[in-house]
Amino acid sequence: MEKKVKFGVVGVGSRGLGAFSTMICQRTDAEVAAFCDTNEIRMKTAAEKLKINPNFYATITDMVKNESLDAVVITTPDFYHEQCAVEALENGVNVLIDKPLATSVKGCRNIIAAAEKAGKTVMLGFNLRHNAVLKKVKKLISENTIGKVFLIENREFYDGGRTYMSRWNRSYEFCGGLWIHKGSHDFDVFQWLLDFPKPVKVSSFAGINVLNKDHIPFEVTPGTPVGPTCHECPYKKICPDIYDISGELDRWGDEAAQLDGYKKDLCIYTSDKSVHDNGIAMVEYDNGARASHMECFVTPISDRRYTIVGELGQIEASLTDRIVTLRPRWSREIVTYQIPDEEGGHGGADPNLLDAFIKVITGVLPNTSTTEHGMMSTAVGQAAELSRREERTVFIEELFRD
Ligand SMILES: NC(=O)c1ccc[n+]([C@@H]2O[C@H](COP(=O)([O-])OP(=O)(O)OC[C@H]3O[C@@H](n4cnc5c(N)ncnc54)[C@H](O)[C@@H]3O)[C@@H](O)[C@H]2O)c1
Incomplete structure (x- = not known):
């Protein structure tokens, strides 16, 4: 039998256990050799639930020094991604980081420098790229069905909003704000669909309208x-x-x-918070394209709804309804695609993401979700956060000045 890919999972919380460790254990070509978490109870309960026996570590330093791992999956709060990734890379271990890459451009640059020095892979957990609905949209664009894309709109609705108001990600300090924590997914999708132009400037408005006392x-x-x-x-x-x-x-x-001291279910109305419950961010790219992202965490539905406009037509998509609609510009022939359900988290995207990572580190596939992409989506998120705080348009180059 082939040698299994040995994983260490860093941060055994919702994603670390519920997504990655579970998915690794479901595979025959990979195993969870070690857990690292600052909370021992969470490591113990995770191991019991999965019926596995990994070694436990309280710090990434101890884990990467004592284990011989092929890769770590980093699913800590966003603020720790940088430190964990750098330490893993310095010890010659490949890294899969659940989004975002880091909570600032500076943090991203440190990870990139460590990855270059180590010659190891860092892949981003941008699972939306592995979602079948968005893959269909990307394919239609690549087949030139709507010509050159110049405008994208995404509206994200999230019912309840509790996960963003009741734990660490309600705090700018731990996630860099929701334009990075949540929006980095969406800013990455924009760049991916547009074939990676450089974002130039960003404006945003955001605040708390409802989730307060x-x-x-x-x-x-x-x-x-x-x-x-x-x-x-x-x-x-x-x-x-x-x-x-x-x-x-x-x-x-x-x-x-x-x-x-970690509480997961703080009251969404009375918790102290420094993030927004709704907002709009607009981005302009160096190829002339523009995109807008609305996110709202106080709605009766959960969905991401896209409109993508090209010189020859328009595509609309809903991730929840799993419908993609193609409207050619000079024709009334509308084509609708119903995308079949896929098994696994985030509409099947999570297992596809893990599969892609294993193929990348075993040399079967090239890494198409790179640190550079991670950094640009963090940059747009950081610019959007600055824009809303300072009430001005922010130029991306400002964030790269040393
Ligand atoms: N791709 C997606 O769709 C998606 C969805 C949700 C969350 N995320 C990302 O996944 C990551 C984890 O989110 P979550 O919701 O699972 O968080 P969580 O709070 O449920 O879990 C985080 C775990 O990390 C542990 N931890 C904290 N500091 C640590 C440190 N320094 N070293 C090791 N462990 C530490 C905590 O004890 C906890 O068990 C975040 O980066 C988040 O942005 C991605």
């Missing part, structure tokens, strides 16, 4: 405060936004929180 959706009794977490909240039976983690308290409950 003024919008608690029930009557609060004086003297009985809301929260702080859903599982402790006296209003949990009447709150329409309850985040029920009762099935996961072994990993995210009070015992695990005692080790690191």
Whole structure:
């Protein structure tokens, strides 16, 4: 039997366990040899759930020094991506980083320098590129069905928004803001669909309109405060936004929180936060194309809805409905494609992403999701964050000045 690809998983939380470790364990050509997490309880429960016996490490330093790994998957909070990637690369290990590459252009450049020195692969977890709906869109563009693309719009709707308001990613400090944490996916899709022009300038508007103390959706009794977490909240039976983690308290409950203070279900209305619950960002590229990305975390639906306009026609796509519509410019012949469901997380994109990474590090495929791409999507996100804070258009080159 062929040698299995030995993985270390760094950050055994939602993605580390629920996506990557689970998918690795489902394969016959790969194995999870080691876990690294600052929280030992989460490593133990993850190993029990997967019925595996990896070595545990509290730091990436110890993991990469003591294991002989083919690759690490980095699924820590975004702020730690840079340090973890650099240490893995310095120890000669290939890296798959769930998006974003890092929370600043500076951090991305440090990873790129370490990767060049090590001569190892760093691939980005831009799973949207592996989504069958977007792959169809990309194929239609490549087949020149709509000519040269000059305008893209994406509207992202996310129901509940709790994951962005109730844990570390509600804080700019840990994720660089939602234009990087969430939008880097979308800014990467724009560049991928446009065939990688350079982004030149970015403007954005964003803020909190709904997910604050003024919008608690029930009557609060004086003297009985809301929260702080859903599982402790006296209003949990009447709150329409309850985040029920009762099935996961072994990993995210009070015992695990005692080790690191991590609470996963802080009240989305009363938590302190420095990110937005809705916003619009616009980007202009050096080939003259323009794109706009709207993201809203307070909606009754979850979807990404695209309109892509080329000189010869237009494509519309919905990731949730899995429908792609092609409208030629001078014809009424509209073609609609219903994209079949695929198994696995994010509409089948997650297992496709892992498969691609294994093929890249075993030399079967070239890496098409590079650190350069990761850096440009972070750059657009960082520019959008600066734009909304400083209320001005931000030129990407500003972020590259030493
Ligand atoms: N591609 C996607 O669709 C997608 C979706 C969700 C999240 N993500 C990304 O995945 C990553 C993980 O997100 P998540 O939702 O799984 O987070 P999470 O909070 O559920 O898990 C993070 C884990 O990292 C651990 N950790 C914290 N600091 C650490 C450190 N210094 N070293 C090792 N472990 C550390 C935590 O204890 C926790 O177990 C983030 O970068 C996020 O942006 C990607």
